[in-house]
Amino acid sequence: MVSVRKYMPSYLLMLPFLILYLLFTFYPIVRGLIISLQKFYVLGTKRFVGLANYNYLLHDSTFLSSIWHTVIFVVFSVPLLVIIPFCLALIVNAPIKGRKIYQAIFFLPMILGVSVVSSVWSAMLGNYGGLVDAVLNAIGIHQEINWTAQSTQLAWISVLAVTVWWTAGFNMVLYLAALQDIPKELYEAASLDGASGWAKTCFITLPSVKRVTILIVFLQFIASFNVFGQIFLLTGGGPAGATTTIVSYIYEKSFSEFLFGPGAAASYILFFILLIVSLIQLRLMSKTE
Amino acid sequence: MQVREAMPTSPAPVSVRADSALRMGRLTRVLLYLVAIVLSILWVVPSLWILLVSFKPQGSNVLNVASWFQAPYSVGNYVYAFTHAPILLWLLNSFLVALIVTVLVLLLSVLCAFPISQNRFPGRGLVVFLLALGLMVPGEALLIPFYLLFRSLHMLDGYGALILPSIAVPFGVLLVKQFFDGLSREYFEAAKMDGCGVLRMIFMIAVPLARPALAALAIFTFLGSWNNFLWPYISITSPNVMTVPVGIPFFNSSYHTDYTLPATADVIVSIPVFIVYVLFQRHIIRGFAFSGLK
Numbered sequence: 001m002v003s004v005r006k007y008m009p010s011y012l013l014m015l016p017f018l019i020l021y022l023l024f025t026f027y028p029i030v031r032g033l034i035i036s037l038q039k040f041y042v043l044g045t046k047r048f049v050g051l052a053n054y055n056y057l058l059h060d061s062t063f064l065s066s067i068w069h070t071v072i073f074v075v076f077s078v079p080l081l082v083i084i085p086f087c088l089a090l091i092v093n094a095p096i097k098g099r100k101i102y103q104a105i106f107f108l109p110m111i112l113g114v115s116v117v118s119s120v121w122s123a124m125l126g127n128y129g130g131l132v133d134a135v136l137n138a139i140g141i142h143q144e145i146n147w148t149a150q151s152t153q154l155a156w157i158s159v160l161a162v163t164v165w166w167t168a169g170f171n172m173v174l175y176l177a178a179l180q181d182i183p184k185e186l187y188e189a190a191s192l193d194g195a196s197g198w199a200k201t202c203f204i205t206l207p208s209v210k211r212v213t214i215l216i217v218f219l220q221f222i223a224s225f226n227v228f229g230q231i232f233l234l235t236g237g238g239p240a241g242a243t244t245t246i247v248s249y250i251y252e253k254s255f256s257e258f259l260f261g262p263g264a265a266a267s268y269i270l271f272f273i274l275l276i277v278s279l280i281q282l283r284l285m286s287k288t289e
Numbered sequence: 290m291q292v293r294e295a296m297p298t299s300p301a302p303v304s305v306r307a308d309s310a311l312r313m314g315r316l317t318r319v320l321l322y323l324v325a326i327v328l329s330i331l332w333v334v335p336s337l338w339i340l341l342v343s344f345k346p347q348g349s350n351v352l353n354v355a356s357w358f359q360a361p362y363s364v365g366n367y368v369y370a371f372t373h374a375p376i377l378l379w380l381l382n383s384f385l386v387a388l389i390v391t392v393l394v395l396l397l398s399v400l401c402a403f404p405i406s407q408n409r410f411p412g413r414g415l416v417v418f419l420l421a422l423g424l425m426v427p428g429e430a431l432l433i434p435f436y437l438l439f440r441s442l443h444m445l446d447g448y449g450a451l452i453l454p455s456i457a458v459p460f461g462v463l464l465v466k467q468f469f470d471g472l473s474r475e476y477f478e479a480a481k482m483d484g485c486g487v488l489r490m491i492f493m494i495a496v497p498l499a500r501p502a503l504a505a506l507a508i509f510t511f512l513g514s515w516n517n518f519l520w521p522y523i524s525i526t527s528p529n530v531m532t533v534p535v536g537i538p539f540f541n542s543s544y545h546t547d548y549t550l551p552a553t554a555d556v557i558v559s560i561p562v563f564i565v566y567v568l569f570q571r572h573i574i575r576g577f578a579f580s581g582l583k
Contacts, residue, residue: 004411009487010404014416017401020457025423028434035433091325096318098325105329107574108336111562113516115537116555120339122541123548131338134352165332173574197317226429229518233538247429247519254433255523267430278425 035264053265062241063266066249072156073245074224080164081220082213085171090201092172093179103176107169114166118233121162122148125234148235152242155235159243162230167223171216178212179205211288218281222274246270342552343367351548366553370540375528376557379536384561386451386532387514393452394510395503398461403491405462406469407477420459428454432523439524450524451532455514461506468502469495505576508569515562533558 004011039049057063092103109117124131125147133145147158182204190200228247231237237244237252244252246266254263342351344362347369351357370376405416431454439450472495480490496503518534525531531539537558541551566573 007404007408007410010408010410013404013487013491014401017397017457017462018416020397020453021419021423021459024435024438024454024457025426025431025459026419028431028438029422029426031434031438032431035437088328091321091328094321096321096325102325102329103574104570105333108566109332111512111566111573112336112559113534113537114518115534116559119537119541119551119555120335123339123342123552124335126548131335131352165335197314222427226427228429250429250432251519251523254436260433260437264433267433271426271430274427275425 032264032267035260036268038261040258040260049261053261054269056262057265057269060262062244063249063262065241066244066246069243070225070227070245073159073227074221076156076160077163077224077227078217078220080160081168081171081224082216084164085168085216086175086209086213088168088172089175089179090205093176103172106172109166110169112166114229115233117162117166118230121158121165121230121234125158149239152239155239155243159227159231159234162234163224163227166230171220174212174216174219175209178209182208211285214281214284214288218277218284221277221281225270225274225277339552339555342548343556345549347547347549349549366549367557370550370553370557374536374540374554375531376536376540376554378529379531379533380558380561382448382451382530383515383532383534383558386448387511389452390455390514391507391510393456394458394461395507397456398465398506399491399496399499399503401462402465402469403487403495406466407474420462423459424463429519432520435520436523445524446526446530448530451521451530454520455510455517458510461510464506465499465502468499472498501575504572508573508576511565512562512573 036053037048037050038046039052040046088106092099092106112120122130126133130147132147133143136143136145145154147154149155186204186208187200190204195203226247227245228251231243231245232248232251235243237248247270250263250266250270253259253266338351338357341357343366344364345351345356346361346363346365349356349361404410405413435454436445439445439453442449444450444453476494476498477490480494485493515532516534517532521532521535522538525535528536528539537551537554540554
């Protein structure tokens with residue numbers, strides 16, 4: 001107990017944070033697990049039902065397809081949001097005039113909220129003739145396309161395009177920081193040996209950004225798995241539920257149907273998927289150390 | 290600590306140039322300019338278009354590129370938006386919530402991170418474990434417990450619901466701890482010798498030294514709060530307590546036939562973040578790179 005008294009100031013300093021943390025993070029984590037094992041009745045009573053909610057989800061085709069849709073989004077968005085930001089970072093890191101301006105432009109959408117982004121793109125893709133249709137008309141493609149509702153493919157393309165436009169700047173900045181950490185001497189030595197620009201990119205730049213690429217893939221994976229706002233506001237999960245993702249499902253179950261049990265169980269499944277991804281990433285990161 | 294392994298290497302100043310090392314052929318250079326300019330146009334057109342549309346009278350043709358640069362322009366949409374929706378109130382709500390959240394996150398993180406970084410007290414491992422656990426849980430997974438908690442506290446649809454879930458975030462503590470770990474212990478030992486109390490040590494020595502990390506955390510927290518959508522959307526139903534991200538879809542849903550008013554609302558709510566962005570662009574971009582671990 002002597003040491004506890006000795007470190008009293010330490011505990012007191014941490015106390016405000018820890019109280020709030022226990023109340024607003026730790027308690028909800030535990031409570032969420034309990035809710036996922038309960039059935040809620042309309043009158044506010046609840047009953048312990050074991051794994052019934054999880055069982056319900058495994059037999060709910062809407063839930064299974066929401067996982068599938070999320071996987072589709074992850075599979076397409078992660079590569080796009082690694083490759084495009086890397087190219088953007090290469091561009092703004094190159095010795096060209098106006099690089100600061102390009103950098104600012106690519107990053108700008110990142111500061112806009114999801115509501116503004118969705119509102120802007122509703123107008124761009126508008127289902128009664130948006131700017132994208134107008135541009136297509138101008139180059140001779142005369143078609144009224146209902147981007148967000150006409151077909152599953154077009155709805156996904158719209159969501160992907162919006163997500164890339166909105167968030168590519170973030171990954172670009174991470175790449176940029178890594179690119180600027182590469183010692184200039186490496187490039188100078190390669191130049192003396194007569195290496196071309198492309199050779200330098202392939203043999204110096206690419207290997208040097210391996211670590212940050214793992215980090216970006218991981219962050220993007222988590223962000224893509226949690227995708228919700230832009231889908232909710234742009235396609236509303238449509239057409240016919242074809243763009244409903246896991247978080248959309250949690251939202252619908254919990255706050256439209258007020259089925260908290262299955263909603264909480266779905267949240268926990270999401271949590272476990274992300275936990276596994278995090279563990280894989282930690283393993284990969286420590287290997288490249 | 291796992292968190293340290295996940296951090297990106299700290300970014301060099303963004304202004305470092307490497308031209309001599311990256312000298313390239315004429316063709317590559319031309320190609321590079323071409324790609325840079327085309328992509329920049331693609332990236333900037335949506336925002337620029339919305340800005341122009343917001344100054345067009347309701348009902349005008351906004352799809353013809355030529356029409357963008359022709360009169361009539363008007364500020365009528367702005368007058369209409371301000372008089373027909375509590376947009377100023379939403380801005381104020383968003384600003385106050387973001388400000389309070391940011392100040393509290395900074396304060397709580399600094400106070401909590403200092404002992405974790407500097408002292409080896411019993412239970413330290415448990416605290417770090419709890420923080421790492423919290424880091425792995427996506428906020429989306431906590432919506433239902435939050436909803437039930439705030440409902441039983443009778444705090445749904447109020448500022449408490451907007452502020453409280455965002456202030457005890459493990460990310461802030463771990464980021465600040467990371468930075469405190471890098472500070473030389475001699476500062477603090479010398480201060481202790483001089484009889485300096487722990488609070489003075491934190492606020493007179495550690496905080497000024499940790500300014501870059503704190504600035505990054507502040508920017509990150511402020512923008513995160515400003516743009517937070519899902520939880521406010523669920524918890525807030527009165528237009529008077531709405532923040533900007535919730536108010537905008539609410540406002541837009543009544544104007545399905547015209548782009549001009551939604552565009553105006555978009556511009557109004559983006560102006561404050563845009564100004565902050567222009568003023569602190571370097572810090573913001575560096576801050577984002579610095580806090581690559583969300």
